[in-house]
Amino acid sequence: MPDPDTRAFWEATADGRLAVCRCQSCGKWMHPPLERCRECGGTTAFEYVTGSGVVYSFIVQRQPLVAGYVDQTPYVVALVELDEQPGLRLPTRIVGVDPPDVTCGMRVEAEFVDLPGGDFKVPVFRPAAARHALTTLRPDQ
Known part of the structure; x- marks a missing residue:
């Protein structure tokens, strides 16, 4: 609460x-x-805050131990370092990507989902959309 x-x-x-x-x-x-x-x-x-950052660290939860997420294993639990300040980290889940494809340093952005079994919304993070990715153009492009 x-x-x-x-x-x-x-x-x-x-x-x-x-x-x-x-x-x-x-x-x-x-x-x-x-x-x-x-x-x-x-x-x-x-x-x-902007709700964007990078995956600082993560684990893949494979055991169905947490109520509300039993049927969602495997899932990724991560520390996301927010863009606003080095060291500002938020524990969260990573969604929208297969667990083996999650990497430290991956750009992510927040979205909000209903908390299973509760009356709250919680922030989760998914890989940042391509529109947010930094690109480097070659001189001939």
């Missing part, structure tokens, strides 16, 4: 947006949320 520290996160996901805690003094992003910044002690508030 949402609590005072996470309520803004869950309200944002219900609207299909991703919000992360940020220090109002030094601008440092932090997850999980804290009432005070661990860097400067300033107050924090939730702000929207």
Whole structure:
């Protein structure tokens, strides 16, 4: 259940947006949320982020152990490092790609799905659309 520290996160996901805690003094992003910044002690508030980043680390869950996901194995659980700040990582699932095709450094973007067995939406990440991929053109192109 949402609590005072996470309520803004869950309200944002219900609207299909991703919000992360940020220090109002030094601008440092932090997850999980804290009432005070661990860097400067300033107050924090939730702000929207782009919802894009890279897979920092991941595992493939093959055992059907988590209620709501028993019939979805294998699936990928990852730490996604968000573009807003190095080290700003969000635990999540990777969807829309076969588990063997997931790699560290893969560009991903957030989408929101219903939490199985709950009344909430949760962010999951899928490979970034081709329109977001960086390309290098040869001089003759």
